[in-house]
Amino acid sequence: MRGRPGSDGSSATLAVRGPSLVAETSGSAGSKRDRQYAIRELARAEAIGSQQELVDLLIARGFAVTQATVSRDIADLGLVKAPRGGRHVYVVPESLGASTRPGPDARPTDERLRRILADIPVSVGRSGLILLVTGSPGTASVIAQAIDESSLTEQEGTLAGDNTLLVLFADEARLLAWRERFDDIRTTALEAR
Numbered sequence: 001m002r003g004r005p006g007s008d009g010s011s012a013t014l015a016v017r018g019p020s021l022v023a024e025t026s027g028s029a030g031s032k033r034d035r036q037y038a039i040r041e042l043a044r045a046e047a048i049g050s051q052q053e054l055v056d057l058l059i060a061r062g063f064a065v066t067q068a069t070v071s072r073d074i075a076d077l078g079l080v081k082a083p084r085g086g087r088h089v090y091v092v093p094e095s096l097g098a099s100t101r102p103g104p105d106a107r108p109t110d111e112r113l114r115r116i117l118a119d120i121p122v123s124v125g126r127s128g129l130i131l132l133v134t135g136s137p138g139t140a141s142v143i144a145q146a147i148d149e150s151s152l153t154e155q156e157g158t159l160a161g162d163n164t165l166l167v168l169f170a171d172e173a174r175l176l177a178w179r180e181r182f183d184d185i186r187t188t189a190l191e192a193r
Contacts, residue, residue, distance in 0.1 A: 035063050036073050040092055043079055047089045054090065080138040082119045093142055108153075110185050113146040117189040124182070129175055131167040140165040150185075154178035 038061055039054065048054050051070050058065050074090065081088040082095075120139050125132040135143055140160035147158055147167065154174040159166045169175040 032073075035065065035069075036077055038063065039070070039073050039079070040077060043077075043090045043092050044095070047085055047087070049087055049089050074138075078141075080120075080142055081136045082139070083121065083136070088136055108149060108151040110150045110152075113143075113150045113152075114185055114189040114192070116143060116146045117186045118192055122186070124179070126175075129169045129172070131169070131175065131179065132164055133167060134164045137163045139163060147182075152178055152181055152185075154181075 035058065038058060042048060042054065042057050046057065048057065051067050051074065054070050054074075055065055055067055058070070078093045079090045080093060082091045084091070116139075120135045120143065122133050122135045122143065125134070133140075133143060140163055144158040144160035144165045147155070147165075154169065154177050156168045156170055159168070167178070169178065
């Protein structure tokens, strides 16, 4: 199917795969809530490595979806890619380690961060008083939250993008102490695999 020519004379080509991909707006079977429930269920049960695989599985379940819709749903649901069975697949954030909200007297634990670092390979770089922690696409916010909930307290804060997070420090001593403790947590996580 050919698109309408753009103002610069170019045109776009749209490839349609499978049955009609126009989303239904009536009926509960095609509702956003039902679709997102199905996506979470599929991410828990299947090893889904791409958005197109997820589109195909949803179409097989009777949902009329596009890759763009699935992409938005993945972001809404907070699905991340993590290594499983030799490849990266979509997983629900809970499968990376349960987040526990500590009470006022509870001590922070590194267990969730340890489980996440066992599942998501990261590299650490540095620029001044900032450490750059890079993981798989879509994992930065999960890692940042786990850092914020851990016993690591030397940082001023974390800022997460898609696959990279920045860990900010006030001085060199705090950065070095944090880095040493982070590397210890990461080492124990990798040894526990």
